[in-house]
Amino acid sequence: MIAFVVNSGSSSIKWELLDVDSGERMRGGIVERIGENGVDHAGAMRVILEELGGGHPDVIGHRVVHGGSRFTTATIVTDEVERAIEELSALAPLHNPANLLGIRAAREAFPGVPNVAVFDTAFHQSIGPAAYTYAIDSAVAEEHGVRRYGFHGTSYQFVSARAAELLGRPLDELRLIVLHLGNGASACAIDGGRSVDTSMGLTPLEGLVMGTRSGDIDAGILFHLGRAGYSLADLDALLNRRSGLTGLAGGNDMRDVLAGVDAGDAASILAFDVYVHRLRRYIGAYLATLGGVDAIVFTAGVGENAARVREAALAGMEWAGIRLDGERNAVRGTTVVSADDSPVAVLVVPTNEELEIARQAAALV
Numbered sequence: 384m385i386a387f388v389v390n391s392g393s394s395s396i397k398w399e400l401l402d403v404d405s406g407e408r409m410r411g412g413i414v415e416r417i418g419e420n421g422v423d424h425a426g427a428m429r430v431i432l433e434e435l436g437g438g439h440p441d442v443i444g445h446r447v448v449h450g451g452s453r454f455t456t457a458t459i460v461t462d463e464v465e466r467a468i469e470e471l472s473a474l475a476p477l478h479n480p481a482n483l484l485g486i487r488a489a490r491e492a493f494p495g496v497p498n499v500a501v502f503d504t505a506f507h508q509s510i511g512p513a514a515y516t517y518a519i520d521s522a523v524a525e526e527h528g529v530r531r532y533g534f535h536g537t538s539y540q541f542v543s544a545r546a547a548e549l550l551g552r553p554l555d556e557l558r559l560i561v562l563h564l565g566n567g568a569s570a571c572a573i574d575g576g577r578s579v580d581t582s583m584g585l586t587p588l589e590g591l592v593m594g595t596r597s598g599d600i601d602a603g604i605l606f607h608l609g610r611a612g613y614s615l616a617d618l619d620a621l622l623n624r625r626s627g628l629t630g631l632a633g634g635n636d637m638r639d640v641l642a643g644v645d646a647g648d649a650a651s652i653l654a655f656d657v658y659v660h661r662l663r664r665y666i667g668a669y670l671a672t673l674g675g676v677d678a679i680v681f682t683a684g685v686g687e688n689a690a691r692v693r694e695a696a697l698a699g700m701e702w703a704g705i706r707l708d709g710e711r712n713a714v715r716g717t718t719v720v721s722a723d724d725s726p727v728a729v730l731v732v733p734t735n736e737e738l739e740i741a742r743q744a745a746a747l748v
């Protein structure tokens with residue numbers, strides 16, 4: 384079965400044509416910098432459909448970032464599902480409208496081919512109320528859908544299954560902490576294959592320090608800056624685009640931060656330390672949540688490539704049975720990076736959201 388996958392983000396659209404049975408990627412590409420140079424999502428989709436040519440996929444899979452409480456699994460797109468995704472745009476204004484545009488363009492270009500929405504939030508619908516409830520007025524929360532939803536779920540699903548394969552143990556017996564460290568970054572506690580807690584919340588802003596997003600802050604900072612004259616749009620731009628590594632070190636790329644650390648640049652050193660401190664705090668929290676852990680898994684751009692981030696994140700955690708092997712950790716592409724005598728395994732597992740989307744889409748048709 385041939386799947387066409389559209390992974391539409393706030394500033395880029397990645398696409399792939401792949402053979403679901405073999406997992407082989409046939410063709411693919413990325414349109415970046417949407418919003419700049421007069422390129423919009425609609426224009427980007429036209430370019431992609433042109434590059435794809437006339438070939439007819441059997442199924443089309445779409446990454447949809449916010450599925451709210453309604454979508455607990457991948458869903459075939461109907462007009463009614465489109466409307467529901469549109470209604471959820473208020474909770475993910477940077478992502479859902481772009482996802483919807485991709486869906487509409489694909490439905491129009493390939494009449495008769497089923498479209499499947501695969502939600503970032505779906506995997507986290509197993510999280511219980513103690514972890515997903517914010518301690519605010521419950522009537523307000525109810526009226527506005529304010530609760531923790533969590534994101535990167537498609538990545539967590541793919542990576543946790545691969546981790547179980549690598550460990551040679553059934554997923555339903557494993558306690559995993561998975562760290563998805565890309566430009567957007569989050570952590571997830573997975574018990575027996577089910578998400579039990581995650582660091583992102585109502586929106587993809589909460590939790591870890593990211594490329595341009597602050598992660599956790601005191602909400603009082605918003606009032607403080609609001610009283611100083613910042614508008615809602617100013618605050619949104621500050622926390623989503625001018626914070627995280629960008630805010631502290633002047634750029635969102637961990638490679639540049641590491642180069643700055645090597646050059647002795649004080650801002651880069653602080654950015655690295657803040658990033659790692661937050662990461663360690665979440666690892667500690669999830670050790671407590673899970674009652675111990677069988678494996679810690681690193682994935683996405685930073686997690687897969689930055690040996691120094693992995694080393695700093697787990698340094699001095701021998702007390703918890705976590706022992707990294709320095710040589711293994713330094714080798715690119717190695718999958719097990721813990722020492723043979725480490726009670727907790729540490730793994731590097733490259734994520735593949737496109738393949739997971741294709742598989743889930745194919746399974747529905």
Ligand SMILES: Nc1ncnc2c1ncn2[C@@H]1O[C@H](COP(=O)(O)OP(=O)(O)O)[C@@H](O)[C@H]1O
Nearest residue numbers: 564565566567635636637638683684685688689
């Ligand atoms: N060799 C590397 N060392 C450190 N960080 C890296 C390396 N390669 C990529 N990265 C980081 O990975 C980030 C992108 O991760 P990725 O998972 O592709 O993010 P996204 O899908 O959110 O765009 C880059 O911003 C960069 O900071």
Ligand SMILES: CC(=O)OP(=O)(O)O
Nearest residue numbers: 534535565566567587
């Ligand atoms: C949900 C989210 O943060 O996605 P990304 O990492 O692609 O920005």
Ligand SMILES: [Mg+2]
Nearest residue numbers: 565566567683
């Ligand atoms: Mg990503």
